[in-house]
Amino acid sequence: MTLDLSENLESKTRAEPRHVQLGLHDDQVLEMYWHMLLARRIDERMWILHRQHEVAFHVSGIGQEGCQVGAAYAVKRGHDFILPYYRDLCLTLTLGLTPRAMMLALYGKAGDPMSGGRQMPAHYSARQLNIVSVSSPVATQIPQASGIGFAIQYEKTDQVVVTCFGEGSTAEGDFHEGLNWAGIFGLPVIFLCQNNQYAISVPIEREMPVKNVADRAYAYGMPGVIFDGNDFLESYGAMKLAVARARQGKGPSLLEAKTYRPVPHSSDDDDRTYRSRQEVEFWKKRDPILLARNYCYSNNILDEDKNQEFEERAREIVDDANEFARAAPYPPAQEALNGVWGPLPEIERAG
Numbered sequence: 001m002t003l004d005l006s007e008n009l010e011s012k013t014r015a016e017p018r019h020v021q022l023g024l025h026d027d028q029v030l031e032m033y034w035h036m037l038l039a040r041r042i043d044e045r046m047w048i049l050h051r052q053h054e055v056a057f058h059v060s061g062i063g064q065e066g067c068q069v070g071a072a073y074a075v076k077r078g079h080d081f082i083l084p085y086y087r088d089l090c091l092t093l094t095l096g097l098t099p100r101a102m103m104l105a106l107y108g109k110a111g112d113p114m115s116g117g118r119q120m121p122a123h124y125s126a127r128q129l130n131i132v133s134v135s136s137p138v139a140t141q142i143p144q145a146s147g148i149g150f151a152i153q154y155e156k157t158d159q160v161v162v163t164c165f166g167e168g169s170t171a172e173g174d175f176h177e178g179l180n181w182a183g184i185f186g187l188p189v190i191f192l193c194q195n196n197q198y199a200i201s202v203p204i205e206r207e208m209p210v211k212n213v214a215d216r217a218y219a220y221g222m223p224g225v226i227f228d229g230n231d232f233l234e235s236y237g238a239m240k241l242a243v244a245r246a247r248q249g250k251g252p253s254l255l256e257a258k259t260y261r262p263v264p265h266s267s268d269d270d271d272r273t274y275r276s277r278q279e280v281e282f283w284k285k286r287d288p289i290l291l292a293r294n295y296c297y298s299n300n301i302l303d304e305d306k307n308q309e310f311e312e313r314a315r316e317i318v319d320d321a322n323e324f325a326r327a328a329p330y331p332p333a334q335e336a337l338n339g340v341w342g343p344l345p346e347i348e349r350a351g
């Protein structure tokens with residue numbers, strides 16, 4: 001009698017939950033869910049604060065938490081370099097930026113550790129975590145990431161660089177120059193495009209003449225990988241492979257997380273002018289937090305009581321950060337003339 005081992009193997013693999021196949025423990029999955037949930041609750045509070053005229057501006061990461069938490073878990077925190085973009089609230093929170101810091105930046109208060117209240121909100125950075133500041137012109141972080149990758153290669157450390165951007169930003173020259181450079185030199189950079197299908201009001205068909213951002217990878221001699229950015233585990237899996245490849249000296253990757261922005265572009269936008277409510281409602285059913293929660297429920301990693309506990313803890317953290325930032329002092333008015341990261345040299349000051 002011959003045993004059909006392949007069948008046994010197959011059923012074993014089928015029985016193994018996806019996170020186990022990816023090398024994640026239950027408690028890591030629960031932590032990932034927690035970070036997504038906390039990021040969402042912070043973000044929602046920021047919208048409310050804007051609508052209450054407490055703060056001047058908010059740009060949101062709602063809907064993109066799945067690919068962001070996946071990216072955060074695939075890197076070595078504080079060791080690898082991260083060049084985020086303005087939607088990366090969940091990514092930078094998971095890597096260690098605190099809710100208080102985020103709220104201080106939102107309010108533009110003096111204690112904002114990112115810029116002392118001199119940058120716009122959502123310009124995430126943390127020197128001690130190797131998180132390089134967002135710059136307002138989109139895509140500028142892409143050649144910067146390649147530059148850091150070049151330095152890492154030159155100094156022969158085992159770090160990697162991850163940079164994030166939207167699909168609209170791939171129409172910028174900076175995107176093409178940055179990827180070209182990384183491809184030529186085989187730099188340890190992961191280019192993570194969070195394709196949310198719009199660049200403000202411009203839909204994807206008007207942003208690029210090819211279907212996928214990842215299709216462009218071929219032109220820069222690197223793999224292009226497409227995955228479901230609303231699925232936190234699929235995102236983690238794709239990132240993990242790309243990070244391993246970069247760390248082993250095998251070069252850069254272009255990753256495309258297919259996702260959606262269910263809220264307006266920013267607090268200054270009215271998305272009803274360029275897309276239907278049905279479309280938005282359709283994507284809300286694919287909400288990354290909903291998907292992660294269902295995954296945790298069906299794998300007995302989370303139950304309703306524990307979820308309620310998480311909700312209460314998140315509420316306390318958000319309340320604390322909010323109150324702390326509201327009560328904190330603004331910077332003195334004359335500081336508005338200083339540079340973001342330090343005083344200007346005397347000569348420029350005089351000019």
Ligand SMILES: Cc1ncc(C[n+]2csc(CCOP(=O)(O)OP(=O)(O)O)c2C)c(N)n1
Binds near residue numbers: 087138167169196199
């Ligand atoms: C160089 C530059 N051009 C235009 C803008 C204005 N702007 C800010 S965000 C944005 C849309 C970017 O879309 P995408 O890259 O898809 O990112 P998303 O906001 O959709 O996440 C634009 C055009 C800018 N900040 N910088």
Ligand SMILES: [Mg+2]
Binds near residue numbers: 166167
């Ligand atoms: Mg976009």
